[in-house]
Amino acid sequence: xxxxxxxxxxxxxxxxxxxxxxxxxxxxxxxxxxxxxxxxxxxxxxxxxxxxxxxxxxxxxxxxxxxxxxxxxxxxxxxxxxxxxxxxxxxxxxxxxxxxxxxxxxxxxxxxxxxxxxxxxxxxxxxxxxxxxxxxxxxxxxxxxxxxxxxxxxxxxxxxxxxxxxxxxxxxxxxxxxxxxxxxxxxxxxxxxxxxxxxxxxxxxxxxxxxxxxxxxxxxxxxxxxxxxxxxxxxxxxxxxxxxxxxxxxxxxxxxxxxx
Amino acid sequence: xxxxxxxxxxxxxxxxxxxxxxxxxxxxxxxxxxxxxxxxxxxxxxxxxxxxxxxxxxxxxxxxxxxxxxxxxxxxxxxxxxxxxxxxxxxxxxxxxxxxxxxxxxxxxxxxxxxxxxxxxxxxxxxxxxxxxxxxxxxxxxxxxxxxxxxxxxxxxxxxxxxxxxxxxxxxxxxxxxxxxxxxxxxxxxxxxxxxxxxxxxxxxxxxxxxxxxxxxxxxxxxxxxxxxxxxxxxxxxxxxxxxxxxxxxxxxxxxxxxxxxxxxxxxxxxxxxx
Amino acid sequence: xxxxxxxxxxxxxxxxxxxxxxxxxxxxxxxxxxxxxxxxxxxxxxxxxxxxxxxxxxxxxxxxxxxxxxxxxxxxxxxxxxxxxxxxxxxxxxxxxxxxxxxxxxxxxxxxxxxxxxxxxxxxxxxxxxxxxxxxxxxxxxxxxxxxxxxxxxxxxxxxxxxxxxxxxxxxxxxxxxxxxxxxxxxxxxxxxxxxxxxxxxxxxxxxxxxxxxxxxxxxxxxxxxxxxxxxxxxxxxxxxxxxxxxxxxxxxxxxxxxxxxxxxxxxxxxxxxxxxxxxxxxxxxxxxxxxxxxxxxxxxxxxxxxxxxxxxxxxxxxxxxxxxxxxxxxxxxxxxxxxx
Numbered sequence: 055x056x057x058x059x060x061x062x063x064x065x066x067x068x069x070x071x072x073x074x075x076x077x078x079x080x081x082x083x084x085x086x087x088x089x090x091x092x093x094x095x096x097x098x099x100x101x102x103x104x105x106x107x108x109x110x111x112x113x114x115x116x117x118x119x120x121x122x123x124x125x126x127x128x129x130x131x132x133x134x135x136x137x138x139x140x141x142x143x144x145x146x147x148x149x150x151x152x153x154x155x156x157x158x159x160x161x162x163x164x165x166x167x168x169x170x171x172x173x174x175x176x177x178x179x180x181x182x183x184x185x186x187x188x189x190x191x192x193x194x195x196x197x198x199x200x201x202x203x204x205x206x207x208x209x210x211x212x213x214x215x216x217x218x219x220x221x222x223x224x225x226x227x228x229x230x231x232x233x234x235x236x237x238x239x240x241x242x243x244x245x246x247x248x249x250x251x252x253x254x255x256x257x258x259x260x261x262x263x264x265x266x267x268x269x270x271x272x273x274x275x276x277x278x279x280x281x282x283x284x285x286x287x288x289x290x291x292x293x294x295x296x297x298x299x300x301x302x303x304x305x306x307x308x309x310x311x312x313x314x
Numbered sequence: 315x316x317x318x319x320x321x322x323x324x325x326x327x328x329x330x331x332x333x334x335x336x337x338x339x340x341x342x343x344x345x346x347x348x349x350x351x352x353x354x355x356x357x358x359x360x361x362x363x364x365x366x367x368x369x370x371x372x373x374x375x376x377x378x379x380x381x382x383x384x385x386x387x388x389x390x391x392x393x394x395x396x397x398x399x400x401x402x403x404x405x406x407x408x409x410x411x412x413x414x415x416x417x418x419x420x421x422x423x424x425x426x427x428x429x430x431x432x433x434x435x436x437x438x439x440x441x442x443x444x445x446x447x448x449x450x451x452x453x454x455x456x457x458x459x460x461x462x463x464x465x466x467x468x469x470x471x472x473x474x475x476x477x478x479x480x481x482x483x484x485x486x487x488x489x490x491x492x493x494x495x496x497x498x499x500x501x502x503x504x505x506x507x508x509x510x511x512x513x514x515x516x517x518x519x520x521x522x523x524x525x526x527x528x529x530x531x532x533x534x535x536x537x538x539x540x541x542x543x544x545x546x547x548x549x550x551x552x553x554x555x556x557x558x559x560x561x562x563x564x565x566x567x568x569x570x571x572x573x574x575x576x577x578x579x580x581x582x583x584x585x586x587x588x589x
Numbered sequence: 590x591x592x593x594x595x596x597x598x599x600x601x602x603x604x605x606x607x608x609x610x611x612x613x614x615x616x617x618x619x620x621x622x623x624x625x626x627x628x629x630x631x632x633x634x635x636x637x638x639x640x641x642x643x644x645x646x647x648x649x650x651x652x653x654x655x656x657x658x659x660x661x662x663x664x665x666x667x668x669x670x671x672x673x674x675x676x677x678x679x680x681x682x683x684x685x686x687x688x689x690x691x692x693x694x695x696x697x698x699x700x701x702x703x704x705x706x707x708x709x710x711x712x713x714x715x716x717x718x719x720x721x722x723x724x725x726x727x728x729x730x731x732x733x734x735x736x737x738x739x740x741x742x743x744x745x746x747x748x749x750x751x752x753x754x755x756x757x758x759x760x761x762x763x764x765x766x767x768x769x770x771x772x773x774x775x776x777x778x779x780x781x782x783x784x785x786x787x788x789x790x791x792x793x794x795x796x797x798x799x800x801x802x803x804x805x806x807x808x809x810x811x812x813x814x815x816x817x818x819x820x821x822x823x824x825x826x827x828x829x830x831x832x833x834x835x836x837x838x839x840x841x842x843x844x845x846x847x848x849x850x851x852x853x854x855x856x857x858x859x860x861x862x863x864x865x866x867x868x869x870x871x872x873x874x875x876x877x878x879x880x881x882x883x884x885x886x887x888x889x890x891x892x893x894x895x896x897x898x899x900x901x902x903x904x905x906x907x908x909x910x911x912x913x914x915x916x917x918x919x920x921x922x923x924x925x926x927x928x929x930x
Contacts, residue, residue, distance in 0.1 A: 217673060
């Protein structure tokens with residue numbers, strides 16, 4: 055009988071150690087005072103965490119990643135909100151096709167997108183890598199934006215828009231006065247989801263790197279191949295806390311999990 | 315008020331055109347490269363690809379690891395999901411949060427940790443030498459085992475979440491009923507739980523399998539060029555040999571697999587909605 | 590088009606894609622009247638109402654309001670108000686802001702805005718509710734906010750979609766009185782849509798009975814109730830024993846039956862259960878069912894004319910199930926139907 059009682063907690067403990075343990079190892083390793091990546095860390099120090107902020111290429115690629123995450127998600131929302139509105143409010147002609155096309159990026163592995171853009175946009179037309187990256191990230195986030203915003207719109211009755219129009223508002227005015235305030239949570243959640251997805255994205259950005267243009271994860275991958283010190287551990291730990299922090303805050307202040 | 319179809323199209327077209335132009339067109343062009351040799355449509359690129367032993371090996375290895383990870387994820391997933399659903403509500407929520415937490419962390423960070431753990435001077439080897447099981451450090455990194463472990467860790471949460479959802483939908487008294495009728499735990503699992511949670515396992519399994527097949531970072535970091543998987547092979551062929559045809563072939567395989575998985579998931583979802 | 594017509598629908602045709610919901614509808618509505626559009630779901634009453642509001646564009650015909658053709662005028666520029674069945678209150682705005690919404694769009698601000706909103710809330714009995722948030726309110730209160738919101742705009746026509754259907758019996762009576770009061774006090778032309786004949790009969794000055802996109806009958810409540818024009822209307826207002834007339838005979842499931850007395854030149858006859866004479870008459874029947882309804886007893890009878898439903902005073906002795914009785918269908922107690930079907 056005790057075997058059964060122990061089963062659950064022991065299983066859970068093992069699974070959690072397996073899932074989260076490695077990450078904790080990284081966090082510990084980043085406090086190492088030594089010069090090589092090792093666990094247990096030889097002594098404790100902040101030096102690697104501080105070093106991360108001084109590496110020029112990390113700073114540059116961090117900015118690039120931020121720009122792509124914020125800008126790409128913003129662009130995805132700009133495209134995705136009207137599309138979601140059309141799909142949830144109207145009997146859209148070719149609705150299934152539109153939905154399929156817009157959601158397609160989820161099905162295709164990112165690395166293929168990056169390669170295709172490189173081959174057909176960057177190389178032949180001379181499109182700048184940054185722009186190609188931006189387009190790729192926007193396309194990547196678009197399906198998530200549409201899905202989350204659509205869910206919010208589907209939960210909002212359309213008769214309040216009709217009521218607003220009958221009270222004298224224009225259609226566009228009704229959207230801003232009555233629809234937007236009520237899907238705010240959904241839009242914010244879509245933004246956060248898009249941001250985290252874009253920021254952590256690697257395969258899409260693999261082929262689309264150039265001199266001075268690289269996303270942070272790709273930069274980290276490159277660095278790893280050359281130098282084997284705890285800075286990557288420190289950087290990983292910092293980024294992870296950033297992601298988790300954002301999602302935690304979203305959950306706390308928005309009830310994030312309701313929308314996705 | 316929502317009858318003007320021209321309005322609807324005007325709102326939806328920018329997104330559709332954007333996705334079509336930026337995404338569909340280049341990808342289709344890339345795929346078409348695998349079917350053409352000097353202006354004629356042919357499957358010769360595919361024949362060539364699979365006739366090379368290295369490519370076959372990579373393809374089979376990717377399939378094998380995908381399957382292995384999926385099966386292990388299912389077994390471990392069931393155990394973990396069971397344990398979680400029997401928790402009281404507060405603890406259950408926290409546990410689910412902890413399981414989902416790794417999904418927010420970049421795969422680079424999650425995979426990188428294994429280097430520390432599985433490396434020559436890593437924890438595992440330290441433990442093994444300390445206990446006296448080996449004299450020299452065992453090579454775990456850059457083996458299929460390492461990639462397997464990395465992929466399992468990456469995708470296990472997906473399976474657990476799918477199974478939790480399926481287990482919560484089990485009729486409350488199904489298991490006690492079976493026990494009262496004399497079934498032991500193994501029989502309960504095989505005859506009651508498994509059939510009733512079949513859909514959850516299929517959903518989780520599809521997510522895990524596709525994820526493993528289309529993974530890049532984990533095979534790249536933990537397998538390197540010694541243990542190539544489809545995506546790392548693709549990267550290598552392009553950057554080292556400029557071989558876009560092979561890349562196109564691999565891309566096609568990956569897309570077909572991903573698309574099949576997605577269709578399966580969608581049909582399961584609509585089937586569920588109909589019942 | 591008559592001169593007393595304030596709102597007129599002229600050969601109005603409304604379609605959803607290929608399905609025609611309303612065909613060639615002609616209707617003249619007088620200024621200040623309380624009109625009901627009555628019919629089962631799918632009859633086109635809601636579609637007609639929405640086209641008056643401008644939420645749906647006609648595919649044919651015209652709508653004229655106070656002399657102006659508003660057929661193509663956008664919904665936000667018609668002087669038409671609408672109280673939705675679900676009330677459609679703005680969840681992110683307070684009661685005050687809901688009622689003020691349309692006024693603000695007209696440019697009202699400050700003291701004048703406050704005055705109008707407060708007056709509007711007071712007129713529906715919600716004077717102290719300004720600061721409340723709409724999800725907190727009960728159904729009846731929400732409806733009154735919706736009413737105030739529409740009325741402060743001083744619309745030429747006020748439309749109401751199934752105003753009483755969501756309310757329980759007690760609230761229904763309250764709201765009915767409320768609506769009548771508001772209408773009489775303001776004199777606004779009010780049109781409401783309902784599937785409930787009791788609501789229509791109780792509230793309206795005139796009732797428009799609709800079926801399958803066309804008008805079956807228009808008339809005052811008493812007219813509709815006592816003199817239904819067709820089988821459909823008779824059935825709708827509670828007649829149970831409805832027969833077609835052919836060759837001067839009553840058409841029954843057994844065949845044509847000669848009814849004593851001369852039948853009028855009509856398409857059909859209908860008797861309310863109360864109008865059936867039980868206890869004397871040329872027809873015999875077997876009692877199939879009986880139910881006690883307080884002041885009356887209702888009988889279901891198996892007769893040569895088919896199933897007949899009769900209603901008699903409860904003080905009379907009851908006829909048990911299986912017993913035989915005689916009955917009559919006096920022609921003078923029947924409603925004469927001009928059309929059958």
